[in-house]
Amino acid sequence: MTVFAVRGRMEFALMKIHEIKEILGAELLCGDESMDSDVYSACCSDMMSDVLAYVKDQGVLITGLVNPQVIRTASMMDMICVVFVRSKTPSDEIIKLANDCGIVVMRSTLRAFEACGLLYTAGLSRLPGDRNA
Amino acid sequence: MIEMPDTLKFHFDVDGSDFSSAGEASVVVKKKLRQLGYPADIIRKVSIAMYEGEINMVIHANGGTAEVEIHENEIVIILSDHGPGIPDVNLAMQEGYSTARENIRVLGFGAGMGLPNMKKYTDYMKIDTKVGEGTTITMKVYL
Structure with a gap:
């Protein structure tokens, strides 16, 4: 965690994508060129309907669901990174789609609970004023 | 001199037989709107609403068509299918109500948020x- 940004009166953490990779001990599958991008927050869900309904400016999606809709959903929500947990392995088709959409994809051996806990402990939190995600 | 048309129109056939392709049209529309330089919040609203609609057409209606019209003051999305229709629209508009089967839920959809989210x-x-005849949903995002 390197930088704090200020929105209104509240400070919140910025985290770089490469820091997320390091914290989760994750394997990068595509999107090497975006590793220095900043994210403010993350969400975790296997239900893409909920991601579409509740996500607001979270840059990272942590999920154990593996299908192309994960990438399309992340793209629709302007998310820049998807972490597949529990060693779930996306197909070549999914990786190609992520490349087309400019989304970083990683794979972690961690369970979703552990991945969220590590990122939260490292400072990645919810955005100020966001009560839903 | 070439005159630009007042309205840009895009047509998509949404394949209902392959769930993995659901959402392809919305991805294309999002890219087009980006190329045309629309603000990020407008692009997000249009693409999320269309994506939800596209997913619904694949889940419930075996596909259909999507028309996107970009006018000077609004973007219009028209989704049409020849599926089973919606018996009770008020019920379908309630958050959490869904008729999607378990095979759709395991794919990450069918939480009953589609129509409310489109609205x-x-x-x-x-x-x-x-x-028994189908559904046409018309949505507008004002510019």
Whole structure:
């Protein structure tokens, strides 16, 4: 965690994508060129309907669901990174789609609970004023 | 001199036989709107609403068509299918109500948020539906 940004009166953490990779001990599958991008927050869900309904400016999606809709959903929500947990392995088709959409994809051996806990402990939190995600 | 048309129109056939392709049209529309330089919040509203609609067409209606019209003051999305229709629109508009089967839920959809989300992200939404004939949903995002 390197930088704090200020929105209104509240400070919140910025985290770089490469820091997320390091914290989760994750394997990068595509999107090497975006590793220095900043994210403010993350969400975790296997239900893409909920991601579409509740996500607001979270840059990272942590999920154990593996299908192309994960990438399309992340793209629709302007998310820049998807972490597949529990060693779930996306197909070549999914990786190609992520490349087309400019989304970083990683794979972690961690369970979703552990991945969220590590990122939260490292400072990645919810955005100020966001009560839903 | 070439005159630009007042309205840009895009047509998509949404394949209902392959769930993994659901959402392809919305991805294309999002890219087009980016190329045309629309603000990020407008692009997000249009693409999320259309994506939800596209997913719905694949889940419930075996596909259909999507028309996107970009006018000077609004973007119009028209989704049409020849599916089973919606027997009770008020019920379908309630958050959490879904008729999607378990095989759709395991794919990450069918939480009963599709139609409410489409309404949430658009400035206007109209549902024309007839049981046994199909559904046409018209959505507008004002510019």
